[in-house]
Amino acid sequence: MAVAAAMAAAAAAAFPGYTPPLPTTTFNITPVTHLGPFTLRLHVRPRRAAAITAAAAATLREVCAGRVPDHVLQRAEEVGYVVPTEVQEQSLPLLLSGQDCILHAQTGSGKTLAYLLSVFSAIDFSRSSVQALVVVPTRELGIQVTKVARLLAAKACTVMALLDGGMLKRQKSWVKAEPPAIIVATVPSLCQMVERRAFTLQSIRVLVIDEVDFIFGSSKQVSSLRKILTSYSAASSRQTIFASASIPQHNRFLHDCIQHKWTKGDVVHVHVNPVQPMPSHLCHKYVICSKKERLHVLLSLLERDAPKSAIIFVAEQSERSKKAGNPPSTSAVVEFLRNSYKGSLDVLLLEEDMNFNARAASFSDVKGRGFMLVSTDIASRGFDLPQTSHIYNFDLPKTATDYLHRAGRTGREPFSRLECGVTTLITEDEHFVLQRFQNELKFHCEELPLESMFTLTS
Numbered sequence: 001m002a003v004a005a006a007m008a009a010a011a012a013a014a015f016p017g018y019t020p021p022l023p024t025t026t027f028n029i030t031p032v033t034h035l036g037p038f039t040l041r042l043h044v045r046p047r048r049a050a051a052i053t054a055a056a057a058a059t060l061r062e063v064c065a066g067r068v069p070d071h072v073l074q075r076a077e078e079v080g081y082v083v084p085t086e087v088q089e090q091s092l093p094l095l096l097s098g099q100d101c102i103l104h105a106q107t108g109s110g111k112t113l114a115y116l117l118s119v120f121s122a123i124d125f126s127r128s129s130v131q132a133l134v135v136v137p138t139r140e141l142g143i144q145v146t147k148v149a150r151l152l153a154a155k156a157c158t159v160m161a162l163l164d165g166g167m168l169k170r171q172k173s174w175v176k177a178e179p180p181a182i183i184v185a186t187v188p189s190l191c192q193m194v195e196r197r198a199f200t201l202q203s204i205r206v207l208v209i210d211e212v213d214f215i216f217g218s219s220k221q222v223s224s225l226r227k228i229l230t231s232y233s234a235a236s237s238r239q240t241i242f243a244s245a246s247i248p249q250h251n252r253f254l255h256d257c258i259q260h261k262w263t264k265g266d267v268v269h270v271h272v273n274p275v276q277p278m279p280s281h282l283c284h285k286y287v288i289c290s291k292k293e294r295l296h297v298l299l300s301l302l303e304r305d306a307p308k309s310a311i312i313f314v315a316e317q318s319e320r321s322k323k324a325g326n327p328p329s330t331s332a333v334v335e336f337l338r339n340s341y342k343g344s345l346d347v348l349l350l351e352e353d354m355n356f357n358a359r360a361a362s363f364s365d366v367k368g369r370g371f372m373l374v375s376t377d378i379a380s381r382g383f384d385l386p387q388t389s390h391i392y393n394f395d396l397p398k399t400a401t402d403y404l405h406r407a408g409r410t411g412r413e414p415f416s417r418l419e420c421g422v423t424t425l426i427t428e429d430e431h432f433v434l435q436r437f438q439n440e441l442k443f444h445c446e447e448l449p450l451e452s453m454f455t456l457t458s
């Protein structure tokens, strides 16, 4: 052992950059067969630690060589995608071989690029037909995925976004005149188009369902999703990819995929970091205060944190409150901040009831400059605004999964370990719920005493 270590040290000194192989462990196994017992010798070499793998890792170009067209890889490099993230490194060899996959990895880990590279490897750029379909739960995520797909395609093929009911009439004639190779769509828009026979899904080679647990969890969308998976096209004739940071009961889901023929029988579950669902560089805090104190505590937090950009999550308005004619809580928070917050960030609003144009405008406003976005949970899935340094849960999320996705809107620069903050405002009665989330998601949340808030504002 000492001799091997000395030889490795000598080799490292003689050849800078040389990394000696990790030591091999040998196990002797003695199975008993009908021929009698014999000894099997197993040599096991451990994987290097993640940091070392990343440093010595192949580039994205090397991982995709021969599978993804060169012009797409060239664009990826120009955009800044040079080294694969962990989920890309693990999933791309499978995805690019055409394997059906469930991509299950932390928020901000780079699942979008992984499945888009698979899409670009499968489509025939010279054919004029719909060949790939990416289904998303919200328009905002759709806008974002379309943007990345168009950046990579760089006019070599058409990418169409079907996200808004109001646009569908015009888009129907565009699809017929010149079928796009890739369509990014929300479930209702896609079903409307297919039911109006604007196009069929028979020719698709790749079907991606992003945020799959969210779409399956929506009673309004689930039956349409089942049709997309089984009636409009067949699993045997396409590659099917599901992606999410949270797939509750994933073994059951894997079983359902095969049983219901949503995928082929050899679908693979790529689960990165299974023991740690929450990204480790997020710093979680909470403040216990009454509902009346909440706005002032929020203001105080914004003054002490001075975020680069922030998202403030507010609960969706209940049907009862809507019927009573009350304004939504999001509006009250926006109004308060516009009157009281003295910092430099723009205060913006995003919620379900806004029309498509207002939502799209609000979404594009936040791109590229400092913002403070007040939103319901529609901003919690897939939203990628890497400059977001802080998340505030003005209202406690309903479930641990919602907490995970809200928190995951920060800390979205894959190779940065910069600490980002997630702060939750709770009443005394809600404390046990937050503790349950911590147990389920395995993270630690530190209390900020209320007194420290008021010392700062007074």
Ligand SMILES: Nc1ncnc2c1ncn2[C@@H]1O[C@H](COP(=O)(O)OP(=O)(O)OP(=O)(O)O)[C@@H](O)[C@H]1O
Pocket (backbone or CB within 6 Å): 060, 080, 081, 082, 083, 084, 085, 088, 105, 106, 107, 108, 109, 110, 111, 112, 113, 244, 245, 381, 382, 383, 384, 386, 408, 412, 413, 414
């Ligand atoms: N190889 C890469 N190199 C550099 N940046 C990358 C790479 N892959 C992805 N990114 C960036 O990482 C960020 C997060 O990626 P992405 O939106 O795909 O995450 P995700 O896994 O889909 O997260 P979520 O589950 O929250 O939707 C994006 O800003 C993206 O541009």
